[in-house]
Amino acid sequence: MPTDKRELAALLGGLCLFFSTIEYLIPKPVPYIRLGLANIPILLGLDLLPVGYIFLITAVKVIGQGLLNGTFASYVFLFSLSGSIASTCVMILAHRIGRNAISLLGVSILGALASNAVQILLSIQFIFGSNARIIAPVFLGFGTASGIAMGIFALVFVRRSKWYQAIHAKFSNRPV
Amino acid sequence: MYRHGLRAVKSLDLVAMAIALALFGASIGFTVDRSNGPPVVEIQGAHEQWVYPLDTKRTIAVPGPLGVTHVVLDGRGAYIHDSPCKNKIGINMGHISTPGSWVACLPNRVFVRIESRAKKEVDIVAY
């Protein structure tokens, strides 16, 4: 059991990289679409860690993915960084402001929307030009679907995981 | 105590879902509605065709049976700068900048018009 929040954050960061690797192995119908499995540990950490550590986990997710996949020095990294920062900001705000009126499902959906919106804007600016608006529905549709899927997974995990319950009892003063 | 099944879904979750669906619908509407597409300059020569956005700045040399007609795109519209035809009617037609307008050098088979992606209305051309 991690003894302090920094150690827990490092563990969740490692879990982000693990889920990212798992996602890499899943064949995708369209090259640009991502499931967002690596966001699940960030969702799990929202109830457990202060804001600074959540951003630290996000930084591990982005930089670690860049090092693992070798895309650290490319546009992929820029897209990942921007989308992840936007997503984390929105998830934290939704979680903190929504409090007991929003669950990980709603937080995940809003985070996915923020990430996709930023990436669409970057696509328009750097890659596809104004014609990128044509793929905006595809991105937003898949993004919403994956946000719902990841949110449901996180909700079920929180409910069923003995590990999470033990960690939550130690690190969080919020009711589940 | 953990909330089970559908009771785990809270009121703001439904708001988040509604926002997502609204954005998705808006993006489809924005994509489908292309009535305000940017206008383009179309240049038709004897055997070739060119298309440029209206804000382009360049000169296009259009070959024809009489020689080369130079069409200038100045970033606001287009005009025929010079042409080998006898009467220079195309040059005298001046500058065009609005969708539907055109200039031509018919002896050299050069036709320049400005098209938009708006739904085609009745094409009124004044002779």
Next chain:
Amino acid sequence: MRSSRIDRFEPLLSPGVRFVWGTSLLVLFLLQQNPILKLALVCLFAVMATVAGKRIRYGYFATLLISITIFNLLTPYGQVLLTIGPLRITTGALVAGATKGLTIVGLIFASLFTVSRYLVLPGSFGLFLARSFFYFERLYSEKKQIRRDHVIQDIDAIMERVSNLEEGETAPRGHSPTTGKGILIAVILLLVVAGTIAMPTGFLPHLS
């Protein structure tokens, strides 16, 4: 762990030197404007990424390149080569789209051979990242324990095991020194890429 392919740059260049060298190549690549020379550099970078032990999914990158090109074709620019229904394929849009696509793909290839998995970032964040990599490698070693119909249960069990590991340990970071042979290869490749920028392009077909 993710690839059994050998990284042939690893024994020649230390991770830090490799990162600086690769980034320099990347910058030079961005300065190359001629689409034909850009294509040649992309091919070179693909070879270098393969030498670095990375597997290139050519279908994926071809799809990426084609889709970027097609999106650029939607804004016609230049002489019309072909009309397919409402789509007019123009020279300017085709070249601009292909060049942009090649730039994106080339950057990814360059990144693949630039970044060594043993690259250590400085400072306390570097240490934190190393600790996360330690947990990642422990989790990854248990990947096969996850069954499709017991995903949550199995991940839960793995998390319990991994959570109880020794604190303070980080993932082993191999540090290979930079060799003379490595420097020679790096300089030659730098000169080749820089040379494509300096070389006259009059003999190449003019695309616009």
